[in-house]
Amino acid sequence: xxxxxxxxxxxxVSEGASLELRCNYSYGATPYLFWYVQSPGQGLQLLLxxxxxxxxxxxxxxxxxxxxxxxxxxxxxxxxxxxxxxxxYFCATLxxxxxxxxxxxxGGTRVLVxx
Amino acid sequence: DTEVxxxxxxxxMGMTNKKSLKCEQHMGHRAMYWYKQKAKKPPExxxxxxxxxxxxxxxxxxxxxxxxxxxxxxxxxxxxxxxEDSALYLCAxxxxxxxxxxxxxxxxxxxxxxxxx
Numbered sequence: 001x002x003x004x005x006x007x008x009x010x011x012x013v014s015e016g017a018s019l020e021l022r023c024n025y026s027y028g029a030t031p032y033l034f035w036y037v038q039s040p041g042q043g044l045q046l047l048l049x050x051x052x053x054x055x056x057x058x059x060x061x062x063x064x065x066x067x068x069x070x071x072x073x074x075x076x077x078x079x080x081x082x083x084x085x086x087x088x089y090f091c092a093t094l095x096x097x098x099x100x101x102x103x104x105x106x107g108g109t110r111v112l113v114x115x
Numbered sequence: 116d117t118e119v120x121x122x123x124x125x126x127x128m129g130m131t132n133k134k135s136l137k138c139e140q141h142m143g144h145r146a147m148y149w150y151k152q153k154a155k156k157p158p159e160x161x162x163x164x165x166x167x168x169x170x171x172x173x174x175x176x177x178x179x180x181x182x183x184x185x186x187x188x189x190x191x192x193x194x195x196x197x198x199e200d201s202a203l204y205l206c207a208x209x210x211x212x213x214x215x216x217x218x219x220x221x222x223x224x225x226x227x228x229x230x231x232x
Binding site: 034044049090100103105107108 | 119121146148155156157158160163165170171203205207209220221222223224225226228
């Protein structure tokens with residue numbers, strides 16, 4: 001079945017340091033992949049998405065992600081984190097079917113930012 | 116308007132109560148979704164509406180009853196809930212259904228925090 005997994009449950013990073021969050025997908029064809037961010041008690045905000053074309057995708061808030069078919073990965077990166085980047089990050093994949101589309105999330109990675 | 120608006124933001128209800136959650140969008144999206152998110156867990160799909168018709172029900176108990184009165188509005192009617200139904204309920208919408216929806220992604224509301232006592 002089409003799915004994504006996020007190997008890291010928690011990541012702690014110092015403010016100003018770089019951040020990389022891992023996402024692995026399971027799907028034979030080119031998947032639709034997304035990264036969302038969720039602040040405590042809030043909804044989800046789309047950071048970026050990939051479905052075809054350039055494998056390096058730029059998103060909002062200074063985030064980027066790279067699609068690597070050889071590694072079945074879609075990792076999220078930010079060169080220099082800010083305290084406001086502390087949040088839960090979800091990788092997601094979209095299953096397209098005639099009956100309706102289903103966005104399925106990985107387990108999430110909680111990012112803590114140290115001053 | 117690029118938002119999905121959910122009301123109320125917080126709801127406390129007893130197990131014998133009937134309440135409704137409301138979701139509204141004015142982006143012209145023709146697909147709308149309900150997700151349930153338990154604490155420290157990812158969101159899980161409950162229902163999908165496409166062009167105001169229910170297209171996916173992820174085996175959700177009948178105490179949750181969705182309704183899509185028009186293309187801008189999505190309701191979730193709640194009746195005889197259990198304490199384990201306490202969660203953040205998220206509504207989302209997308210611009211189109213079918214293969215091109217991947218281009219646009221989903222827009223999520225801020226959610227309704229539901230507590231069943």
